[in-house]
Amino acid sequence: MYFIILNFLLFTLLLVTPSQSLAQTMNQVDHDFLFCESWRLSVETNNAGNWSNIPDHCLEYVKEYMTSNRFVSDSKIVAANSLKFARSVNISGDGKDAWVFDIAETLVTFLPYYITHGFGSSKDFREWTRRNKAPALQASLSLYKELQQLGFSIVLLTGASEPDRKQTIEFLQYAGYSNWERLILRGASDEGKSALDFKSGKRKELEDEGYRIHGNSGDQWSDLLGHYSIATRSFKLPNPMFYTA
Structure with missing residues (x-):
């Protein structure tokens, strides 16, 4: 779990604008990770129903999970x-x-x-x-x-x-x-x-x-x-x- 979060963090840090604080970036990383965790749970329990695409911001998460x-x-x-x-x-x-x-x-x-x-x-x-x-x-x-x-x-x-x-x-x-x-x-x-x-x-x-x-x-x-x-x-x-x- 930690290496997934770290990868998200390193990626999003590259996108930080001067108006963004490190705390805001960390909050976004946590939000994206938790969302993707919950999205995967919905898929595996069939709660997501007939879905077609991995959410764009979960592509890296899915890669990390599968590998x-x-x-x-x-x-x-x-x-x-x-x-x-x-x-x-x-x-x-x-x-x-x-x-x-x-x-x-x-x-x-x-x-x-x-x-x-x-x-x-x-x-x-x-x-x-x-x-x-x-x-x-x-x-x-x-x-x-x-x-x-x-x-x-x-x-x-x-x-x-x-x-x-x-x-x-x-x-x-x-x-x-x-x-x-x-x-x-x-x-x-x-x-x-x-x-x-x-x-x-x-x-x-x-x-x-x-x-x-x-x-x-x-x-x-x-x-x-x-x-x-x-x-x-x-x-x-x-x-x-x-x-x-």
């Missing part, structure tokens, strides 16, 4: 809570005890792209993914492997389209993921659906096939909620970078 040990720690806590619940599940052994994962910013992270192009940016994103691989979110990779050892069938459910299957598999394998039960992408009939409708609909199809969806992990509320099917427990990873409805 800090704080984000790593928050992700580890989510994984630890997930694993605690998973260990309480009675695995039947019939292969139908499932855990569903989103992929982008849940299993793999595109943080290197945002560090290069700026937080809040989407410029040349698809071109970047064609030339680069995304690393694993380490807390999720550890959880993924633990769940497999416990006997869960892993289902990967992503908003990427079917033509991206080969690239998606390459991303997953590069990041260290393997042996999933199923990888579900958008087909032609799914185009135009919101993420919430698409993903909850696919979960309903899994349940109709006899799967019991005990856990669901994602970085967006649209990964977890829905009109059709919600897991026994859902776990949201932190993501103040963008929102998907």
